[in-house]
Amino acid sequence: MASVPCAVCGQPITRRPPNATRPRHMTCPRCRYMIYDYPRSASGLLVVKRGHVLLLERAHAPRAGYLDVPGGFVEANESLEGAARRELREETGLTLGRAEWLGFYWDTYFIRGFGRFPVMNFYFAGQWRLGEPRAADDAASASWVPLASLPRLRRRFAWAHMTPLLRDLTRWARRG
Numbered sequence: 001m002a003s004v005p006c007a008v009c010g011q012p013i014t015r016r017p018p019n020a021t022r023p024r025h026m027t028c029p030r031c032r033y034m035i036y037d038y039p040r041s042a043s044g045l046l047v048v049k050r051g052h053v054l055l056l057e058r059a060h061a062p063r064a065g066y067l068d069v070p071g072g073f074v075e076a077n078e079s080l081e082g083a084a085r086r087e088l089r090e091e092t093g094l095t096l097g098r099a100e101w102l103g104f105y106w107d108t109y110f111i112r113g114f115g116r117f118p119v120m121n122f123y124f125a126g127q128w129r130l131g132e133p134r135a136a137d138d139a140a141s142a143s144w145v146p147l148a149s150l151p152r153l154r155r156r157f158a159w160a161h162m163t164p165l166l167r168d169l170t171r172w173a174r175r176g
């Protein structure tokens with residue numbers, strides 16, 4: 001079982017499962033410092049261009065080689081939409097004009113040596129206007145994938161929440 005150092009005294013601590021009175025948490029066996037295991041927040045921006053969506057191929061673990069959507073963890077003091085725009089810029093070089101709220105999706109994420117934790121994924125969507133995407137940062141490649149081909153690509157999705165997310169995006173794109 002993965003452990004992390006106690007934030008107060010440095011003693012390695014592991015997660016405890018939830019019980020009747022407490023959600024999942026970590027308690028330090030030495031100094032008794034306790035933190036709850038709250039979810040992290042991630043935010044993404046999906047770009048649609050004439051029946052296609054901009055998808056990335058992951059360059060690094062976890063899920064290297066799988067298809068991903070532009071997005072990432074929200075940093076302290078960032079707005080959800082601000083984080084989504086920053087990630088799109090960092091990963092593809094694109095900036096976008098108007099973006100609309102698309103939806104919210106639960107998932108989990110895994111970091112080696114730390115373990116699995118819940119993630120709240122927030123998404124926005126917008127129509128492409130200008131600029132050619134070029135993959136950078138965590139992405140090995142960025143390409144325009146036909147919305148109609150998404151059901152066939154499900155097994156290549158990096159994350160479980162991409163299935164309902166891209167289904168909702170396809171509906172959003174049809175609405176125009």
Ligand SMILES: [Zn+2]
Pocket residue numbers: 006007008009010011028029030031032033
């Ligand atoms: Zn401690």
